[in-house]
Amino acid sequence: MPDPFVLAIGLTVVVRLLAAVFAPHASLSVLLTSCFGGTFNILGFTLQMILILILATGYVIADAPVVQRGLRAMAARVHSPTHAGPLVFPIVAVAAWLTWGLGLVVGPLLSREIARRVKVDFAWLVARSYSA
Known part of the structure; x- marks a missing residue:
């Protein structure tokens, strides 16, 4: 069974690749800002x-x-x-x-x-x- 941290990193890579495929006109800064913004919005x-x-x-x-x-x-x-x-x-x-x-x-x-x-x-x- 893989370590949960390895799974989290793997899922992050998969999501980033899917974002690059399905949002080809978005820049890297927009993708990173969206990722981190969503992470901290869920804290509540x-x-x-x-x-x-x-x-x-x-x-x-x-x-x-x-x-x-x-x-x-x-x-x-x-x-x-x-x-x-x-x-x-x-x-x-x-x-x-x-x-x-x-x-x-x-x-x-x-x-x-x-x-x-x-x-x-x-x-x-x-x-x-x-x-x-």
Whole structure:
């Protein structure tokens, strides 16, 4: 199996040759400008796709049975609303330190588990988790 870099170089050469064949009146500078302009125009889309993949990965990790049991065990330790905030903040901070998407998903899941067990303002708890 060839190296991906070799494939990228080969595809670049093929595209350049096709551009020279199908756009014979275009100059080399126009072809190069078009190539590099198109590459950097796609960066916004690329960033959006990366963010989606990070969030999807965070959700998959947070939805794992081991993590769900851990979140339930931590939520079981909360017996009053005053203990909910100090528990949520460091747990979500550590999850966000591991991966940003995991922190974004663990916060609401842990807040939901705590809200099921203790009468607490859910919106306040989620805001506390996102502040981590």
